[in-house]
Amino acid sequence: MQVALVTGSSRGIGLATAKALAAEGFAVAVNGPVDDAELRAAVAAVQAIGPCVAAPFDVSDLSAHDPALAQVEAALGPLTTLVNNAGVGVLQRxxxxxxxxxxxxxxxxxNSKAMFFLAQAFAKRVLxxxxxxxxFHAIVNVTSSNAMAVAVQRAEYCASKAAAAMVSKALAVRxxxxxxxxxxVQPGLIATEMTAPVIEMYRKRAEDGLTLFPRVGSPEDIGAIIASLASGKLPYTTGQVISADAGMLVPRF
Ligand SMILES: NC(=O)c1ccc[n+]([C@@H]2O[C@H](COP(=O)([O-])OP(=O)(O)OC[C@H]3O[C@@H](n4cnc5c(N)ncnc54)[C@H](OP(=O)(O)O)[C@@H]3O)[C@@H](O)[C@H]2O)c1
Known part of the structure; x- marks a missing residue:
């Protein structure tokens, strides 16, 4: 059985990914920074589909990485899959x-340092x-369209996602x-708690042509993509960027 750790899966894209992986037959460890009601509800939702445990730890605490991976493997078996999804926006736009x-x-x-070192700890264990x-063994990193496209009111977020995108390439090579x-995986405009304050503005812009499909995305859209990748449904591929953005970044004039 494939065993996956999905960081930042107490809600949003991470939770949808955990559910999609469980539906594919993975055993899944669900993560958030603390063991709170939201994390426990997420674990219960995934357990309704398949085997699942909670793995609460703050991904930015590097000393927590290896003990957390060991705990997941003790509960579910050897990890085959890491989804680096945990992320934060800016403190102030x-x-x-x-x-x-x-x-x-x-x-x-x-958004960048934690996913690099968690991937390092995961890979050392697998090797x-x-x-x-x-x-099939895989690391799937959730970066952002902002790894490529500037959102000038969130420059530090863009910089962190560009770094994460390069980390993905370097990991693929190694x-x-x-x-x-x-x-x-570079999501575009996805309706989650992270984007709640701005999603209606983006929904209107999507309908007006910002994206080629005239809609914002759902966490389930991204979960389905990640589960496909992690299941090996794109064989003979690695180091790829998946623009999960309804064509938003297709150059056009
Ligand atoms: N939504 C979008 O349009 C969009 C677009 C492009 C990229 N993304 C990326 O997609 C990923 C998921 O975003 P989302 O929209 O689903 O956001 P979200 O709803 O805010 O969920 C973020 C998740 O990450 C967790 N998290 C945050 N900091 C953490 C830490 N230090 N350690 C462990 N877990 C942590 C959160 O838990 P707590 O709340 O308990 O901290 C939560 O479970 C992020 O990397 C984000 O940058 C999102």
């Missing part, structure tokens, strides 16, 4: 000239043991010879 060091550090720590070559696939 606004003029790039006023971005605070605190918001920069928070974005970079959670340290004998593996069944028939079982782990390809080890038969671990690495993907970079």
């Amino acid at each position: 606004g003029d790039l000239l006023e971005v605070s060091e605190a918001s920069w550090d928070r974005c970079l720590n959670i 340290a043991r004998p593996r069944d070559a028939a079982v 782990l390809g010879p080890e038969n671990i696939a690495v993907y970079d």
Whole structure:
């Protein structure tokens, strides 16, 4: 059985991904920074589909990574799949000239540094043991359209996602010879708690042509993409960017 850890899966894209993976037959560890009611509700929702445990830890606490992976493996078996999804937006949207060091550090720590080191800890574990070559192993990183496209009121978020996109490429290069696939999923405009304050504005812009399909996306759209990738349904691929954005970034004039 494939075993996946999905970071930041107490709600939103992460929770939809955990459910989609469970529906594909994965055992799933659900993560949020703390063991709270939201995390427990997420675990119950996934357990209704398949095996699932809670793995509460703050991804920006690097010392928590290996103990958390060990705990997941003790409960579910050897990990085959890591979905680096946990992420945060900026502390305050606004003029790039006023971005605070605190918001920069928070974005970079959670959105790029944490996913690099968690992938490192995951890969070391996978490489340290004998593996069944028939079982598909993958890391799926959830970055953003903002890895490519500037949102000038959220410059530090864009920078953190661009770094995460490069981390994905570097991981793909290092782990390809080890038969671990690495993907970079770049969601566009997805209706979640993170985007709640701005989603109606984006919904209107999507309907007006910002995206090629005239709608914003759902967490389930992204969950389905990630579950397909993690299941090996795109064989002979790695290091790819999946623009999960309804064609928003297709160049046109
Ligand atoms: N929604 C979009 O349009 C969109 C577009 C592009 C990319 N993305 C990316 O997609 C990912 C998921 O976003 P979302 O929209 O689903 O956001 P969300 O609804 O805010 O969910 C974020 C999840 O990450 C968790 N999280 C945050 N910091 C964490 C930490 N330090 N350690 C562990 N878990 C942590 C949150 O838990 P707590 O709340 O308990 O902290 C929550 O479960 C993020 O990486 C985001 O940047 C989203």
